[in-house]
Amino acid sequence: MLFYCIDNLKKVTIYSKVKCVHINYEEFVHVLGCKMFEVNEKIIKSYCNDVTFNRAMLDYFQRKISYMDVKYKDNKKTGERITEIYAEVSSLNSWEFPVEITLSSQSGILDYSCECEAFFQHYGGSRICKHIAAVLLKYSKESKNYMGNTSSSDKFVDAIKKNMRAVSGEKKKAKLEVKYEFSNMFSKESSIELKIGEDKTYVVKNMKDFICAVKYKNESIEYGKEFTFDPLYYEFEEDDQQLINLLIEIYENDERLGNYNGYRGYNSMMKFLSRKKAYITDSQLKRFFNAVKHKRIEVVINGVKYSEVSIVEDDMPLEFNFNINSNKIYLELEEIPFPLSNTGDYFFFKNKIYKPTQQQIRLLRPYQSEIAASKHNRITFSMEDRQNIASFIVPNLKKISKEVKIDSRLTECFYEEPLNTLLYLDKNNEVATAKPVFKYGDIEISPFEKNQQYNNNKILIRDVEGEFKIMDILKSSGFQIVNNEFQLNDQDKLIDFLTEKLDKLKDIADIYYSQEFKNMKIHTSSSMKSSIRLNNDDLLEFSFDIEGVDRKELIDIFKAVKEKKRYYRLKGGDFVSLINKEIIDVANLIDYLNIKDKDLQKDKIILPKYNALYIDENLKQNNMSFIERNKRFRDLVNSVRDVQEMEYNVPLNLTTIMRPYQKTGFKWLKTLSSCGFGGILADEMGLGKTLQTIAFLASDVEERGSLNKPSLVIAPTSLVYNWESEIKRFAPQLSSLVVSGDKSERELLLKHMGESNIVITSYALIRRDIEKYKSIDFAYCILDEAQQIKNPASISAQSVKELKADGYFALTGTPLENTIMELWSIFDYIMPGYLLTQGKFSKKYEIPIIKSNNKEALAELNKHIKPFILRRLKKEVISELPPKIEHKVVVEMTKGQKKLYAAYMAAVRDEIQSELAEKGFNKSKFQILSALTRLRQICCDPSMFMENYNGGSGKIIALDEILSESINEGHRILLFSQFTSALKIIENMLKENNIDYMYLDGSTPANERGRIVKDFNDGKGSVFLISLKAGGTGLNLTGADLVIHFDPWWNPAVEEQASDRAHRIGQKKTVEVIKLISRGTIEEKIYDLQQKKKELINSVIDENRNEDLMVTSLTEEELKDLLLTSD
DSSP, rough: EEEEEETTTSSEEESSSSSSEEHHHHHHHHTTTTTOOOOHHHHHHTSSHHHHHHHHHOOOOOOOOOEEEEEEEEEETTTTTEEEEEEEEEEETTTTEEEEEEEEEETTTEEEEOHHHHIIIIISSOOHHHHHHHHHHHHHHHGGGGSSOOOHHHHHHHHHHHHHHHHSOOOEEEEEEEEEEOOOOOOOOEEEEEESSSSEEEEOHHHHHHHHEEEEEHOOEETTEEEOOOTEEEEEHHHHHHHHHHHHOOOOOHHHHOOOOGGGGGGTTTTSETTTTEEEEEHHHHHHHHTTTOOEEEEEEEEEEEEEOEEOOOOOOOOEEEEEETTTEEESSOOOOOSSSSOOOOOOEEEEEEEOOHHHHHHHHHHHHHHHTTTTTTTEEEGGHHHHIHHHHHHHHHHHSSEEEEEEEHHHTEEEEEEEEEEEEEETTTEEEEEEEEETTEEEEEETTOOOOOOOOOOOOHHHHHHHHHHHHHHHTTTTESSSSSSEEHHHHHHHHHHIIIIHHHSSSSSEHHHHHHHEEEEEEGGGGEEEOOOTTTTTTEEEEEESSGGGGGHHHHHHHTOOOOOEEEETSSSEEOOSSHHHHHHHHHHHTTOGGGGGSSSEEEOOGGGGHHHHHHHHHTTTEEEEEEEHHHHHHHHHHHHSSOOOOOGGGGTTOOHHHHHHHHHHHHHHTTTTEEEEOOOOOTOHHHHHHHHHHHHHHHHHHGGHHHHHHHEGGGHHHHHHHHHHOOOOOOOOOEESSSSHHHHHHHHHHGGOOOOEEHHHHHHHHHHHHSSSSEEEEEEESSSGGGGSSSSHHHHHHEEEEEEEEEEESOOOOSSSHHHHHHHHHHHHHTTTTTTHHIIIIIIHHHOOOOHHHHHHHHHHHHGEOOOOHHHHHHHOOOOEEEEEEEEEEHHHHHHHHHHHHHHHHHHHHHHHHHSGGGGHHHHHHHHHHHHHHHHHHHGOOOOOOOOOOOOHHHHHHHHHHHHHOOOOOOESSHHHHHHHHHHHHHHHOEEEEEEEEETHHHHHHHHHHHHHTTTOSSSSEEEEHHHSSSOOOOOEEEEESSSOOHHHHHHHHTTTTSSTTTTOOOOEEEEEETTHHHHHHHHHHHHHHHHHHHTOOOSOOHHHHHHHOHHHHIIIIIIIIII
């Protein structure tokens, strides 16, 4: 089999297994037996005007053709070859225009097309656009990369065979020797030549062929009888590969420009590759020397050859000589470095190539220029220049040279004295002045006087660098030279000078102050004194003062800190520096503690004790060691932080029952209560918050003895009797009283309250009976499911905050469901005022965090609340709990549902848009909520609100199948819905299918709920239908192992809490959670929206949301996405 290669000189090489033959292109065409059509610039120009051609040429050279593919089809009967070209050409706005061209070897250009507007509107297909012309140019210049006379299958097989042979054997290392040549005879040129081989190396006579072979691995090159370079069998050393990569880049540049002559001023003499040379630019020169820095190379400088030259990345060992002749001083450089680039980064010096430091390059440059400009390669000075030579030139040369030789006749005139700088500082009105004097022995030199005579016989070698250092500090401080002195009249810069720069000058100069300057006193952090202590009344005392500053001015000082001023001028004329870290940290602490301005004038500022943990954390994080802490303060902080080490014993009967993490929770409650703090026990659902609280209350009763006061537990109605049952189970020694029933029954029970250790009531009843409760002094007040008071304006929240107790605690798995203001409401109950007032909390935390995503405000809030919230997750503390598997099942609605949903959606869109236009967003929220609710009901089952609807429900059909299969497999099921009307429909389906079930919703009496739950856990019923709001919290339903959420709830945390009725301590089976979602409806959008809304809440506490408040907190854009763009 034969194959051929066509080079850029139109020479064709035909290869066989044993030899190769070289013929010209015309002979080759004749051999093929057909007249080949050739695309060239003349033909392209015949299809377009000059403007289009020039633009096409520009696109080609700017590599706008991002993709090009060429296919050949041969007609065996006619001998015609059809060439099909497909390409993509990019435009200025990054659009890609597809181009298709068909060529015939006999008939020329057959067809062409482009999808650009110009081709269709202006050319109409009769002439070509610039994109087609650019593709034809690329094909005309690079066609050899796409040509071949063997079939594509033969090529493919041959390539596979060759690659298999290459891969099967280990590649050999090709040895490279490098020659670098520099010439500035006509213009500065740097070039590279190579030798290649194994033991013996051969000159690479055609650099272009060599790089082409390396890049494309398409041919072998014979360099001698004993060495043929085949890129499939040879590879290069790692260091050499850097050089090869550089040469490939040069080759690509040559390909883009070297074949074109005369376009827009292109110099036909420009070349990158020429025979055995590769020419490199200054920027490529750096890469070249970096690639060969581990080699010794041959170097030719203007025709002079040097062997074994190394590249050194260090300063050149320069040698300067000062000589005196005929009353002249001459500076000579023994050997002048030869620059190899315009930038002066590399020099040839003493048979080495140097890359010196930037300092040597910079300082050497003026000497190089001056010596090069002189006829005798030297710099000439007069004898009057001796002072400048001694003070400026010699010190400068010593920095950049190995040796500076000075004629002895010159050195005899020199003498040295140490520099002693005197700096005189004065102040006249608002202008500060500085006068430096440079003293050498008995000689004093002013920097403002020229031609000063020091000693007629000797030349003083001045410490110019030391003098400049003084001058530079003054200038950088803002001083300007006026009337032979430095002056500064900017007060800000003067304060900076006094606080930052003056100390630097003290180290290098003797400073003398006028009385006026001395009177300017700057109060810095060294003048500040501060302390925090816990007094005998269990309150914190905070003090802060600045020595010598009236407390009345502290208000204005901290106001200036807030305004980010650099200093504050006291009424007496002194200054307080506000740029030191210490005063900024104190200002932030005062701000976060909400200390009022009037309190700053007091000797001691009284703060609630619960601020201790935040203050201590702040002091440590900001390294505020200057604030003293007394022992009682430190002991208080340590006792809370070292909960594990505290010696609190759980009641004996619970020692073997409570898990380690529950004992930690018990100790945490005990520690906070002993310190007078409240807290939020926020363990994930199912971790035993109730048990930990009962243990805490039992321990307290035991410690108080006869002094015992009742504790109050407030819980949701559904959990009141559960609390009574749990107390009897875990602390039978405690007496409990459930306050429920009608008004007269409750009043009677309340009369006997003092006889019980624990009183239990509900949120619904505390609202009605608060007048009876608020006069009673309780030991502790415990809120279960404390998210019930998340709305600070609710009656429940306002009622519980009127209760009096020694301590307050909240239990909730979801302390934050929608906004961080909910967290404030709970903290306002456990420790009123700790998180400021509602308005100040909103301004300081809620608005910055929610609207501005302020990370600093979020970090501060976390720092405040962290000590008083204890939250553990099941996966962290219960290794034996079986897994919980969650997934959503997307359900197709029935045809009847779809029609109804589409009709209602269309109607509600128009209605909501009109409502928004007429009333605005805020006044339309109630109507929006109603529309959302109705759409969600349609997704469940339209018969929930439509009489005589008989179109079916996709969810009911899917649920029927899931229940049937699950029950047959032995699963027991909890089914939650927020709609009791949906539960009734499902209840009817269960009855029809003879499926045993249990039912619980808000109408189920509280005293019956415990029995229903117990019956289910004991094995009664296969399905438990539960209203999400009524049974989503507080119930233990480990008898189930499958949870189904019939409809999505706005707040995924509530769904998770409901699911954890089954996935909790005592569960032995894997729990599966299924969420039914109607496809193509608002349910999908709500589900997606909730995932996006989790992140912020999780950053504070947990990923929790709530429906009604969630809807009111949606932005107008989010609501439009839900309603106005739903499918």
